[in-house]
Amino acid sequence: QTGQSSNRGAFIVVEGLDRSGKSSQAARLLERLQTANIPAKLMKFPDRTTAIGKTIDSYLRSESDLDDRAIHLLFSANRWELATSISSALHSGTTLLCDRYAFSGIAFSAAKGLPYDWCRAPDISLPAPDLTLFLDVAPEVARERGGYGEERYEKEEMQRQVRVMFQRLGEETSGSGGGRQRWVTIDAGQSIQAVEEDIWRAVEPLVHGVDNPLERLWE
Ligand code: TMP
Numbered sequence: 001q002t003g004q005s006s007n008r009g010a011f012i013v014v015e016g017l018d019r020s021g022k023s024s025q026a027a028r029l030l031e032r033l034q035t036a037n038i039p040a041k042l043m044k045f046p047d048r049t050t051a052i053g054k055t056i057d058s059y060l061r062s063e064s065d066l067d068d069r070a071i072h073l074l075f076s077a078n079r080w081e082l083a084t085s086i087s088s089a090l091h092s093g094t095t096l097l098c099d100r101y102a103f104s105g106i107a108f109s110a111a112k113g114l115p116y117d118w119c120r121a122p123d124i125s126l127p128a129p130d131l132t133l134f135l136d137v138a139p140e141v142a143r144e145r146g147g148y149g150e151e152r153y154e155k156e157e158m159q160r161q162v163r164v165m166f167q168r169l170g171e172e173t174s175g176s177g178g179g180r181q182r183w184v185t186i187d188a189g190q191s192i193q194a195v196e197e198d199i200w201r202a203v204e205p206l207v208h209g210v211d212n213p214l215e216r217l218w219e
């Protein structure tokens with residue numbers, strides 16, 4: 001138990017392909033934390049409620065078109081407009097769960113063919129997650145799940161490329177921070193309960209807070 005000496009909440013990101021079960025698992029995790037009386041909050045990117053988010057939403061529903069680089073920068077700006085609330089929540093002791101983050105930003109745009117380093121640049125210096133859970137599912141499994149195909153990127157070939165990019169991001173992020181793994185791959189092809197347990201095992205050491213200072217991504 002590190003409860004006593006902790007000075008901030010943990011920043012936990014959930015990433016994965018479309019229909020990998022991220023949103024359901026993030027909701028279950030939030031409930032589990034709240035049941036354990038751990039102050040926790042759930043965020044999601046894109047946050048479609050802001051002015052930038054509304055533009056992104058319309059693009060994803062194919063109601064509008066935008067240059068690939070322009071939409072990439074808007075996804076990043078959508079994170080930057082919430083960066084201060086992320087760090088204040090963490091510093092006030094709240095554990096923050098985040099459904100998608102900068103890794104999705106890079107994976108989806110690089111999958112379209114934009115240069116990887118160019119894609120990463122605008123997200124450099126964002127608050128760095130303490131842990132990223134990558135819910136890994138085969139694109140052909142995701143395809144069979146409900147709702148698939150409703151939005152712009154939900155095509156099997158695109159998702160296959162996105163998965164390759166996530167795997168690269170995982171390799172580059174898989175160092176340990178504060179003695180813990182920063183990137184954990186979860187087999188999201190399992191039952192909902194099994195995925196939930198794997199997630200809990202990875203998250204549990206962080207839920208009583210972390211002592212190391214909040215870092216910035218890729219600095
Ligand atoms: P959502 O289904 O989680 O709301 O995400 C919407 C889509 O946007 C999903 O296909 C992933 C994609 N995406 C990006 O292309 N770049 C980003 O930065 C983020 C956060 C999501």
Ligand code: MG
Nearest residue numbers: 018019151154
């Ligand atoms: Mg989606």
